[in-house]
Amino acid sequence: MTASARLLIVGPQGSGKGTQGVRIAESYGIPVVSTGDIFRANIKEGTPLGQQVTAILDKGDLVPDELTSEIVRDRLSQEDAAHGFLLDGYPRNTAQVGHLESFLAERGESLDAVILLDVPREESLERLTLRATEQGRSDDTPEAIGHRLDIYERETAPIIEVYGAKGIVDRIDGTGALDEVTERITAALAARGLRLAASAS
């Protein structure tokens, strides 16, 4: 039997969700589907999608829901996501939750767990400032960061209520060493009966 895990990782900007997402996906043998990465790759390659979204990302605004959901739908329809995936950065508001839920329902699927990474605002800001110097992301300016954090609090945090009502949210302390955080997440997922890829073969 193959491992199967349909996961979503959520957390404020600078919570480390990208890093943890990659680690968790690797241990479950599932692909990471990061909408931010998809948009940035398209911008870098100068595709029509990239040209369409570049100004939106630089301002820290959200790409229109319909467009984002269509991209995720296409990505999740690829072979490697048939038995599981880890979503990072999508869904980001309740409209996108609706799109994802109906798409998964068509496949007779639903999310197994939502990992919520909890990090105090001051620590998120410190990490983002560091990332701005290390990676030079064009949306890591103070204005765009502040705007993205506001959108997170206003639009993304409410999706936790929706998934909380379904009983699938694991709130994880995102402070401390990277490995410790990964262990906390793995333990929470194991408690839900989600098996690692290594033990599934």
Ligand code: ADP
């Ligand atoms: P961060 O979490 O640090 O804001 P992401 O890489 O998740 O970084 O997203 C970067 C940008 O990509 C967002 O500010 C937004 O413009 C766009 N984006 C990513 N995911 C979505 C989404 N689900 N809906 C709309 N826009 C998105």
